Amino acid sequence: MEQSNGPIQQPLHAASADPAFVPGLTGVVTPLADAPEPEDGPEDVVADVVADPDPDAVEEDAEEDAAPAAVAADGPVFEAADRRGRIVADAEGVRLSYDEEACDFRWDEIAAVESEKGRFGKRFTVTVHTPDRRWYPIEIIAPDRGHVAGWETELDAVLDAYFDEAS
Template structure:
């Protein structure tokens, strides 16, 4: 004699038909072939990144670095680097409360990434703005 169990709760079993994948689950996804040569912005390991001025803003959890290789963000232990050829633009401003520097990188494909660095003391924010503007102008001159 088989014992009957109640039907599983939500979240178990196959998805309802309206959420089913367009392809059968056994079909392998089609991917474009990646180029075999390295991207043009890759640096040789022997090339130093300190060819020009740099900018650094750091607080307890976050950091923004702008140097000859590009822009790097660190946020709560996670980091991401953007090389100059993959950056469409870099924007920065004070936070609405005037206590932090907000820096955004717009990637060539339109995605954007943001990092916020707290300025303690608050006067440090006014020191960061001219330095950041000068370093960005060095690597990304306007006009």
């Protein structure tokens, strides 16, 4: 009879094996092929969704969408992008996007913003730290070294204008 001399190792349950393990990520919901159709039929459901909404509500939505754009235009705005990533910091907060992934942070959700120039001068890394000790880095590759210095200056101006260290 054989016996194991080492500890019993359980299978690893982590993000590398199961993306649902990462907090905040949601999986893609696909409809089941054998799911029952609604009693009204698909045509009736589409007709209900496509029906004309209240015109007053549409005007209010348009006014609400225009208001944040006016707020963002008043102060400094930082924007840096390459072929895969993008960083935008303005009056609303900081938005990071990389390929199809994106995250938005309001200024009250940010504990610190850290920027770093790469070793050879063309890589610019911005890391957003949250109060719950999580950090979200993104690296942008500049077309040349001069852009990185300009990006640092623009980001500092935005942080000085909107980021309140007391919060």
